[in-house]
Amino acid sequence: MLVKNKLQILGVAAFAALIGAVALGGSAFAYGPERKTFTAENPADYVTFNSITNNPTVGDERNFVRVRQAGVGNFVDSIDIVPGREYEVYIYYHNNAKSSLNSKENSYRGIALGAKLNTIVPSAIVKGKEGLVRAEITARNARPQKVWDQAVLRSPSRDVALRYIQGSAKITTKGAANGQILNGGNLFGSGTNLGYDSLNGILPGCDQYSGVITYRFKADYADFETTKTVSKAGANNFAKNQNIGLNDEVEFKITYKNTGTISQNNVNIKDLLPAGLVLIPGTTRITTPSDAAGKILSDNIVKSGVNIGNYSFGGSATITFRAKIDASKLICGNNTITNTAQVLTENGGKSDKATITVQKNCTPQERKEFCEIPGKGNLKKNDPNCNDKCKITGLENLAANDPKCAEVPSELPHTGPAEAAMMVIAIMAITGAVAYWYRSREEMKKATAEFTKKANDVVKSEATKTHEAKKSEKVEKK
Numbered sequence: 001m002l003v004k005n006k007l008q009i010l011g012v013a014a015f016a017a018l019i020g021a022v023a024l025g026g027s028a029f030a031y032g033p034e035r036k037t038f039t040a041e042n043p044a045d046y047v048t049f050n051s052i053t054n055n056p057t058v059g060d061e062r063n064f065v066r067v068r069q070a071g072v073g074n075f076v077d078s079i080d081i082v083p084g085r086e087y088e089v090y091i092y093y094h095n096n097a098k099s100s101l102n103s104k105e106n107s108y109r110g111i112a113l114g115a116k117l118n119t120i121v122p123s124a125i126v127k128g129k130e131g132l133v134r135a136e137i138t139a140r141n142a143r144p145q146k147v148w149d150q151a152v153l154r155s156p157s158r159d160v161a162l163r164y165i166q167g168s169a170k171i172t173t174k175g176a177a178n179g180q181i182l183n184g185g186n187l188f189g190s191g192t193n194l195g196y197d198s199l200n201g202i203l204p205g206c207d208q209y210s211g212v213i214t215y216r217f218k219a220d221y222a223d224f225e226t227t228k229t230v231s232k233a234g235a236n237n238f239a240k241n242q243n244i245g246l247n248d249e250v251e252f253k254i255t256y257k258n259t260g261t262i263s264q265n266n267v268n269i270k271d272l273l274p275a276g277l278v279l280i281p282g283t284t285r286i287t288t289p290s291d292a293a294g295k296i297l298s299d300n301i302v303k304s305g306v307n308i309g310n311y312s313f314g315g316s317a318t319i320t321f322r323a324k325i326d327a328s329k330l331i332c333g334n335n336t337i338t339n340t341a342q343v344l345t346e347n348g349g350k351s352d353k354a355t356i357t358v359q360k361n362c363t364p365q366e367r368k369e370f371c372e373i374p375g376k377g378n379l380k381k382n383d384p385n386c387n388d389k390c391k392i393t394g395l396e397n398l399a400a401n402d403p404k405c406a407e408v409p410s411e412l413p414h415t416g417p418a419e420a421a422m423m424v425i426a427i428m429a430i431t432g433a434v435a436y437w438y439r440s441r442e443e444m445k446k447a448t449a450e451f452t453k454k455a456n457d458v459v460k461s462e463a464t465k466t467h468e469a470k471k472s473e474k475v476e477k478k
Contacts, residue, residue, distance in 0.1 A: 031062040031149040040207075044096040047112045047142045047205065050149075051096050055207075064092040065119075065135045065149040070216055078152035081125065083160050083221040084261050089151070091135045091213045093117060093194060095142075097205025110205035112139040116191030121162050121217055125155040131162070135213075138191065139203070161220040161262060164188065169215035171199070174208060182213065222347035223260035224267075224311075229253045230339070230354040233322050244356045249280065249324050252354065254341045256308070257316040268344040269319055270305030276329040276337045276358070283322040288315075305344070325358055332362035332370060 037053045038044050044051065050061040058064070066075035070086040079087070093115075101110025116138050122131035134150040153162075169182040175196035186192040193201040196209045203209055229238035233249035244250055252271065258264050273279060284301045286308055287294035297306045301321055308317050340353040362370070371379040371386030379386045390398040390405035398405045 031064075032147070033144055035144055035147070037062075038096055043098045043205070045098065045101070047095055047097050047110065047139060048144070049096065049112070049137045049139065049142055049147050050092070050094055051147075052094070055094070058092050061092065061094055061096075062147075063149060064137075065133060065151045066090045067133055067151045067153065076151075078154065081153050081155045081160055081162075081219045083155075083158055083219050086165065086216050086218045087153075088214055088216050089119065089121070089133050089135075091117060091119060092210070093137050093203075093213070094207060094210035095139075095203050095205040099204070099206035099208070102204040102206070109141075112142055112194075112203040112205070114138070114140040114201045115142075115194040115203040116201065117187075117194055117213055118189065118191035119187060119213075119215070121164060121188075122153070124159065124161045125153060127155055127158050130154050136191070137194075139201075155219075158221055161222075163218050163220050163262075165216040165218055169213065171211055171213050173211035175211075177211075182215075184215075187213070187215065218261070220261040222262055222264065222345070224256060224258050224264060224343065224345060224347075224350070226257075226341065226343040226350050226352050227253075227255045228339070228341040228352040228354045230356055239354075241355050241357070244325070244358050246325055246327055246330075246358055246360055249322050250277070250356060251320055251322050252339060252341075254319045254343075254352075255316065256311070256319075256343055258311040258313055260347070261313050263310060263312045264345045264347060265310040266346065267308050267311060267317075268305045269301065269308055270342045270344070271302050271321070272340045272342065273302040273323065274337055274339060276326055276335060277323040277339065278326050280322040280324055284319065285321070286317055286319050288317050305342070327360060330358060330360045332360055334359055 035048065035051055036044075037051050038048075039054050040052055040056060050064045053060045053062070055061050063077065066077060067079050067087055067089050068075045069079070069082075070088045075088075075090040081087070095110075095112045095115070097110035097112075099110065100106060102108060103110075117135060119133070119135040121133050125131040131153045132150045133153060134148060136146055136148045138146045164184060166184060167181060169184055169187050169192075171180050171182060171192075171194075172178055173196060177195050177197060177199050180199060182192050192213070193199040194203050194211070195201060196203060196211075229240060229252070230242050231238040231251050231253070232242065232244060233251045238251075238253050242250070254269055254271065256267060256269065279299060279302050281299050282296065284297040284299060284306070285294045286297055286306075297308075297319070300306050301319070306319075308319065311317070335358045336355055337358065338353055338355045340351055342349060342351045371381055371383060388399060389396055390402060392405060395405055
């Protein structure tokens with residue numbers, strides 16, 4: 001009896017400490033089903049769970065599921081999840097039947113039978129969305145047989161996966177069952193038995209027999225970082241940009257590190273080796289913190305890529321390989337070559353790049369073999385596109401952008417008397433405009449008058465000829 005009393009005293013102390021972390025607020029909460037409610041002063045006449053609205057320690061018992069960052073602050077109805085942190089769920093249970101109904105005289109009708117509690121945590125929450133932590137309390141002889149409540153989890157910053165921390169679920173009571181670790185499979189499955197002296201599903205009515213179940217989960221997320229750098233082979237001077245000699249070999253370095261909280265499996269690394277660079281076979285090597293000597297990988301690094309294995313949180317690897325310059329793919333002068341590495345995981349991919357600058361000094365003979373037109377230095381001299389001359393027959397001496405490089409009609413259009421007159425006037429007007437710059441205003445007026453008179457004479461002459469011709473035609477008909 002002394003041992004039992006001591007356990008009960010310890011249980012009461014732990015229970016009080018846990019209850020003290022519950023925030024009593026007026027915020028809205030979701031629960032179910034709607035049911036008859038009671039007060040601490042006037043409890044129920046039958047077995048029913050969490051239906052007292054003025055519990056001195058937890059407030060409205062219908063709000064019996066709450067959450068907080070593990071060990072920080074009070075338990076609340078909703079919370080923003082921060083990736084990488086741990087959270088603690090609080091579930092309160094209380095058979096609201098009057099204690100007097102637990103007696104033999106009242107046929108033990110205040111004792112809940114087959115009392116169980118189960119809970120659900122979402123496996124993941126998408127960025128900007130919500131997830132619900134839910135708990136249900138059931139008993140064969142309870143009315144209603146099942147009550148439930150939930151708390152809201154929000155993930156404003158990124159996608160997260162929620163992982164139950166094994167061994168963290170425990171029960172806190174004022175009885176001998178206090179402090180027992182609960183089986184996670186039962187808690188998240190068919191339910192864990194509730195109890196007082198033992199977890200046997202038998203729970204008498206009254207606040208004395210109430211209790212709390214808590215457990216923890218972690219907000220996991222997937223992420224990694226990768227970098228790409230380059231050095232002259234053997235110099236071990238890696239940077240994002242390097243000046244490299246035409247005959248030098250280069251060494252590229254690709255790093256990968258798992259910066260998330262979950263393992264990443266089958267990490268694939270691929271290098272998009274550009275024109276102007278050729279992989280030196282057998283030089284691809286991987287090293288890790290636990291294997292500084294490393295090992296040789298296949299040449300598929302520049303093809304389909306290489307699988308470098310699985311990495312837990314903080315795991316990393318470094319891949320290096322060498323390449324040589326392919327001068328035949330370069331132009332005379334400066335060549336900037338950009339090399340990109342891709343890292344692909346089951347949670348997405350990332351890329352990074354490094355550049356080298358190579359100077360190709362061409363001899364006069366080499367220069368003669370290449371197109372000398374600006375912007376076309378990578379073309380051979382005999383390439384059809386290495387041409388900036390006019391392609392119209394007879395005008396090949398002109399540049400392609402010369403205004404005179406245009407097709408000209410081989411024959412002028414035929415004109416009648418009126419058109420001829422107008423043409424003469426137009427020509428005279430143009431001539432007069434040109435003369436404007438060289439003659440005085442009075443001279444211009446005289447010239448224009450003379451041109452106009454000549455034009456009128458031409459028109460009159462043509463008109464007279466036409467009239468005489470028609471007149472002659474009439475005489476012949478007579």
